Amino acid sequence: MHNPIEDSFGRQFKTLRVSLTSVCNMSCIYCVTPGIIQQAPKEKVLTTSEYLEAIQKIHQQVGLKTIRLTGGEPLLFNELPALIKGIVELGITDIKLTTNGLRLLAQLDSLVEAGLKSINISLDALDPGVFRSISKVSNIRSVLDAIDASIERGLEVKINTVVLKGVNDHQIVPLLEYASARNIPIRFLELMKMGYLHYNESDYFFSMDEIVERISSVTSVAKMKRAASNTTTYWQTSKGMVFGVIANESEPFCSDCNRLRLDSFGNIYGCISASEGIDIKEVTDEALTAALQKALAQKQDYFTGSEISMKYIGG
Numbered sequence: 001m002h003n004p005i006e007d008s009f010g011r012q013f014k015t016l017r018v019s020l021t022s023v024c025n026m027s028c029i030y031c032v033t034p035g036i037i038q039q040a041p042k043e044k045v046l047t048t049s050e051y052l053e054a055i056q057k058i059h060q061q062v063g064l065k066t067i068r069l070t071g072g073e074p075l076l077f078n079e080l081p082a083l084i085k086g087i088v089e090l091g092i093t094d095i096k097l098t099t100n101g102l103r104l105l106a107q108l109d110s111l112v113e114a115g116l117k118s119i120n121i122s123l124d125a126l127d128p129g130v131f132r133s134i135s136k137v138s139n140i141r142s143v144l145d146a147i148d149a150s151i152e153r154g155l156e157v158k159i160n161t162v163v164l165k166g167v168n169d170h171q172i173v174p175l176l177e178y179a180s181a182r183n184i185p186i187r188f189l190e191l192m193k194m195g196y197l198h199y200n201e202s203d204y205f206f207s208m209d210e211i212v213e214r215i216s217s218v219t220s221v222a223k224m225k226r227a228a229s230n231t232t233t234y235w236q237t238s239k240g241m242v243f244g245v246i247a248n249e250s251e252p253f254c255s256d257c258n259r260l261r262l263d264s265f266g267n268i269y270g271c272i273s274a275s276e277g278i279d280i281k282e283v284t285d286e287a288l289t290a291a292l293q294k295a296l297a298q299k300q301d302y303f304t305g306s307e308i309s310m311k312y313i314g315g
């Protein structure tokens with residue numbers, strides 16, 4: 001690495017989140033504008049070799065440690081195993097996936113064989129009716145089976161739950177018990193002001209304090225120190241359970257953020273709150289350095305949200 005790209009707070013890019021497609025096979029009420037039917041994008045999306053080229057060029061300049069493949073729904077990207085293999089060949093072995101799990105069971109073996117080590121599976125409810133009311137799909141069974149199969153296959157598995165007041169906040173304790181029974185961590189996410197929710201002071205917002213209070217009503221809890229550059233603060237319960245909260249709103253973790261995002265159209269974003277991507281398709285090495293510096297300057301002190309929905313920028 002010749003040019004350390006670092007800002008005045010010492011922030012660098014070490015984790016790349018790639019939104020492999022903006023399309024999803026769920027229409028979660030906090031991510032997809034109600035009433036909108038998701039369609040294939042009109043713009044040209046990157047191919048596997050274009051992703052690998054972009055990742056290689058970024059890696060050469062910043063020395064990436066981790067790649068998280070996400071979306072939209074990354075399991076809708078047809079060449080996912082080939083992409084994972086290609087990233088391993090670039091020398092980056094810490095490859096993680098964030099998925100809704102709907103298509104995971106059928107693809108699990110090929111993903112593990114390609115080199116996948118860690119997976120975050122989104123699960124907003126255990127109650128099938130609540131799950132359907134949020135995701136707009138019915139087959140929760142596919143997701144639950146995929147979680148158990150991933151654990152059996154030896155993957156590091158975490159559950160992600162976005163908590164929505166009055167919709168699934170009563171699922172917090174059952175979900176924590178479900179994760180604990182499988183000995184896997186669960187992280188509860190505060191709702192972020194993204195996409196169509198950006199200008200709505202959302203009635204759905206359920207804070208970190210409310211999440212912790214809800215769990216404290218059934219077991220006492222002790223807060224652990226957040227690890228540097230981690231999005232999650234963890235708590236240990238007296239019943240031996242561990243849960244995390246990703247509290248973008250209540251306890252922003254921007255000060256040591258090391259994340260860079262790449263969307264499926266070849267734009268990078270230095271911050272989840274950035275309102276515009278920076279095009280890195282077909283750029284020279286010098287132009288990429290300038291683009292990375294511009295992206296780093298997008299980093300903020302506090303989470304402000306953006307009009308861009310998470311499915312474009314990669315959650």
Ligand code: SAM
Nearest residue numbers: 031071072073098099100122160191192310315
């Ligand atoms: N489709 C995959 C999934 O469901 O995990 C990956 C993409 S999804 C955008 C990644 C994560 O972002 C999911 O856990 C989802 O629940 C979360 N997410 C999306 N919009 C959000 C919002 N406005 N606030 C908080 N979390 C959000």
